[in-house]
Amino acid sequence: MNNIQKPVVSSNSELQLEVAVLMIECLNLEITADQIDPDAPLYGEGLGLDSIDVLEVALVVSKRYGMQLRADSADNQYTFSSLRSLADYIAAQRTR
Amino acid sequence: MTSQANSAQHAAWAHAPERSNLLLLRIMVWVSMRLGRRASRVVLYGIAAYFLLFAPGSRHASEDYLRRALGREPRWRDVYRHFFTFATTIHDRIYLVNRRFDLFDFEVHGEEAMRRLLASGKGLILLGAHLGSFEVIRAIGWKHADLRVAMVMHQGNAQKIMAALAAINPRAAQDIIGMGHVDSMLQVRERLDDGTVVGLLADRTPGGEALRPARILGADANLPVGPFRMAAMLQRPVVFMTGLYLGGNRYVIHFDTLADFSAVAREQRNAAVDAAITRYAELLDQYCRKAPYNWFNFFEFWKSATIVEKKAS
Numbered sequence: 196m197n198n199i200q201k202p203v204v205s206s207n208s209e210l211q212l213e214v215a216v217l218m219i220e221c222l223n224l225e226i227t228a229d230q231i232d233p234d235a236p237l238y239g240e241g242l243g244l245d246s247i248d249v250l251e252v253a254l255v256v257s258k259r260y261g262m263q264l265r266a267d268s269a270d271n272q273y274t275f276s277s278l279r280s281l282a283d284y285i286a287a288q289r290t291r
Numbered sequence: 292m293t294s295q296a297n298s299a300q301h302a303a304w305a306h307a308p309e310r311s312n313l314l315l316l317r318i319m320v321w322v323s324m325r326l327g328r329r330a331s332r333v334v335l336y337g338i339a340a341y342f343l344l345f346a347p348g349s350r351h352a353s354e355d356y357l358r359r360a361l362g363r364e365p366r367w368r369d370v371y372r373h374f375f376t377f378a379t380t381i382h383d384r385i386y387l388v389n390r391r392f393d394l395f396d397f398e399v400h401g402e403e404a405m406r407r408l409l410a411s412g413k414g415l416i417l418l419g420a421h422l423g424s425f426e427v428i429r430a431i432g433w434k435h436a437d438l439r440v441a442m443v444m445h446q447g448n449a450q451k452i453m454a455a456l457a458a459i460n461p462r463a464a465q466d467i468i469g470m471g472h473v474d475s476m477l478q479v480r481e482r483l484d485d486g487t488v489v490g491l492l493a494d495r496t497p498g499g500e501a502l503r504p505a506r507i508l509g510a511d512a513n514l515p516v517g518p519f520r521m522a523a524m525l526q527r528p529v530v531f532m533t534g535l536y537l538g539g540n541r542y543v544i545h546f547d548t549l550a551d552f553s554a555v556a557r558e559q560r561n562a563a564v565d566a567a568i569t570r571y572a573e574l575l576d577q578y579c580r581k582a583p584y585n586w587f588n589f590f591e592f593w594k595s596a597t598i599v600e601k602k603a604s
Contacts, residue, residue: 238473245500245517246470246472246474246475247476247517247520247521247524249473249476250476250477250479250480250521250524250525251524253476253477254524264477265477265481266474266477266478266480266481267481271472271473271474271477272472272473272474274473275473275474
């Protein structure tokens with residue numbers, strides 16, 4: 196996690212909020228978007244998502260922002276490490 | 292609440308002490324390949340007897356299950372036969388992994404329907420259970436070289452199985468997708484996209500996952516929701532498979548179409564998942580009655596099971 200380079204484009208809080216809302220909607224989470232700490236881990240401890248949840252988020256996010264998330268990407272661990280890193284990734288990769 | 296408690300009980304199997312190790316496995320493999328199936332089966336009588344005498348937890352679980360499946364009080368011979376059937380499927384795995392399909396008599400049902408679904412090119416999710424042998428899929432794959440299978444497993448199991456397979460036949464290492472990675476499910480999707488059959492056993496979870504009660508053999512048991520949710524989300528067809536051991540060298544392999552999530556929209560997903568779990572439970576019920584000694588969940592599977600408390604009264 197430490198060695199992986201951060202994307203060059205970083206997200207703003209507006210995009211983070213948008214992604215948070217998207218996640219809450221698709222996973223039916225019983226929290227509000229501002230309750231998600233942008234730096235708390237999404238997977239396992241923290242928000243407590245499992246790998247099926249992560250898949251759902253990946254599917255929704257890739258559709259919404261027109262990008263592909265691939266399994267062989269070494270960045271996945273980092274991308275899904277927090278709301279901030281996911282939003283950063285989207286900011287860097289989005290096509291719409 | 293209760294579902295969490297049950298989930299913890301459900302997870303007990305995951306922490307059960309290992310009764311075998313790789314050295315023992317290597318010896319067993321060597322003896323099995325050297326002496327042949329018939330002669331090396333002698334060992335299985337000993338293993339079944341050992342479990343009958345020295346594994347009270349497994350014995351009580353067997354009795355609890357057999358009472359439901361047979362509809363009568365199980366005798367010690369039934370329990371012995373149950374353990375023996377389990378030992379046989381494990382033993383036969385050695386031959387299946389070494390592609391000695393010639394040793395067995397396979398009867399196959401429902402393969403055509405499965406192949407028609409696979410022909411769509413979007414892959415297929417094959418759900419099994421700890422019921423009979425899932426390894427017999429190798430025999431099907433061998434008949435038709437085009438059938439590629441990847442197994443989804445929990446990480447700890449995945450490593451153990453890989454090590455075991457390497458001990459049995461280094462060239463037989465199967466495609467295994469370990470759960471518990473952030474991108475496990477992305478891997479599953481990619482394998483399906485290239486037309487691979489992705490197999491998993493959907494009757495257990497190592498705990499901490501969502502469970503849903505379903506009726507099997509007249510009582511509620513908790514089944515994990517995850518495998519069905521995954522299939523629904525990926526919008527794939529789902530086929531059930533079991534390879535039931537019938538005695539001697541005979542197996543009967545059943546493929547049953549279970550659900551097709553290809554055209555299920557998000558809004559209908561939950562209902563479709565529920566229907567699929569119900570259908571899965573019905574299939575388990577049906578095959579448990581048909582071949583009762585093939586059920587290999589030797590722990591408290593039913594919610595109403597009172598295996599542990601039994602000693603008190």
